[in-house]
Amino acid sequence: MNIMPYRPMGMSKWVDDLFENFLNRPLSGFDSREVMFSQPSVNVREEAAEFIVEVAAPGLTREDFHLEMENGYLRISAEKTQEDEQQEAGKYFRREFNFTQFQRSFQLPDTIDQEGIAARYDNGILLIRLPKVEAAKKEPVKKIEIQ
Amino acid sequence: MRFIAYKPFSHNQVPTRNFPTSQRTFVPRANVLKKEEGYEIELAVPGFSKSDFEIRLEAEVLHISGKRTGEEKDQYARREFGISSFERRFIVPDTIVGAEIQARYENGVLRVLLPEKKVAPRRVEVA
Numbered sequence: 001m002n003i004m005p006y007r008p009m010g011m012s013k014w015v016d017d018l019f020e021n022f023l024n025r026p027l028s029g030f031d032s033r034e035v036m037f038s039q040p041s042v043n044v045r046e047e048a049a050e051f052i053v054e055v056a057a058p059g060l061t062r063e064d065f066h067l068e069m070e071n072g073y074l075r076i077s078a079e080k081t082q083e084d085e086q087q088e089a090g091k092y093f094r095r096e097f098n099f100t101q102f103q104r105s106f107q108l109p110d111t112i113d114q115e116g117i118a119a120r121y122d123n124g125i126l127l128i129r130l131p132k133v134e135a136a137k138k139e140p141v142k143k144i145e146i147q
Numbered sequence: 148m149r150f151i152a153y154k155p156f157s158h159n160q161v162p163t164r165n166f167p168t169s170q171r172t173f174v175p176r177a178n179v180l181k182k183e184e185g186y187e188i189e190l191a192v193p194g195f196s197k198s199d200f201e202i203r204l205e206a207e208v209l210h211i212s213g214k215r216t217g218e219e220k221d222q223y224a225r226r227e228f229g230i231s232s233f234e235r236r237f238i239v240p241d242t243i244v245g246a247e248i249q250a251r252y253e254n255g256v257l258r259v260l261l262p263e264k265k266v267a268p269r270r271v272e273v274a
Contacts (some may be wrong), residue, residue, distance in 0.1 A: 017248075018156075041227035041228035042225065042227050042228075043223055043225060043226050043227060043228060043229075044223065044224045044225035045222060045223050045224065046222065046224050047222075051224075053238045054228075056193045056227075056255070057193070057255075058191045058192065058193040058254060058255030058256045059189070059191070059254055059255065059256040060254060061254065076225075080265045091180050091182070092178055092179070092180055093179040093180060093181055093186070094177065094178060094179040095178050095179075096176035096177050096178060096191075097176035097177075097178060097189075097191045101193075106237050108226070121254075123193055123194055123195065123196070123254065123255050124191070124193030124194065124254050124255010124256065125194050125255060142224070
């Protein structure tokens with residue numbers, strides 16, 4: 001057991017590894033505008049017993065999402081299966097977002113209990129819960145009495 | 148009376164990013180569609196509830212706003228979006244029937260339907 005310096009701003013290793021794999025982003029001729037329009041924003045939160053990933057992808061349904069674990073990577077992808085008939089591309093006057101198809105990947109730490117991963121889609125946000133394995137859970141602060 | 152170029156749904160608010168990263172107000176992304184009965188505005192505003200929105204038409208300007216009062220957790224390891232109050236304005240054609248504007252919120256998208264008066268074009272004869 002090492003005694004490590006307390007680093008309040010230090011992030012866990014997963015966070016260091018979090019920078020997503022740019023190879024997974026669509027290149028689309030380096031048109032950054034297109035990437036911005038179709039890539040959902042993601043928040044990651046670490047709690048004592050789990051990590052929580054929130055993906056802001058409005059306008060989809062639960063069935064459109066796919067979550068896959070492969071070689072320690074979590075791949076989040078979506079493909080809109082039912083495009084509204086009236087909303088074909090030609091009728092758009094102005095278009096600033098389009099989340100009909102995307103993919104983002106994140107490298108996970110090995111302290112994640114992969115069997116326990118759960119997700120739900122609510123009000124346009126996909127919320128993924130990634131529980132930590134028992135050994136990695138943070139213990140509650142313990143007060144030491146002065147004798 | 149001024150003559151100005153006809154550019155419905157034009158405005159000077161240009162969203163610079165997808166979603167806000169702080170508590171400040173943000174400009175949500177919008178799509179505008181032409182429909183048979185008029186126009187439809189789609190606003191990407193995930194994480195709200197129906198009662199957070201306010202929509203009003205003042206002259207030819209449509210104001211769409213959303214209020215967030217809830218607290219946000221702040222121990223984020225990575226933060227690309229936040230859920231905060233917003234307001235967005237659109238200049239709409241004066242053929243929109245204000246009393247018939249409808250809105251619904253579904254899967255994080257606020258859809259505002261703006262029905263249009265049917266006005267037959269008038270031909271002007273050259274004398």
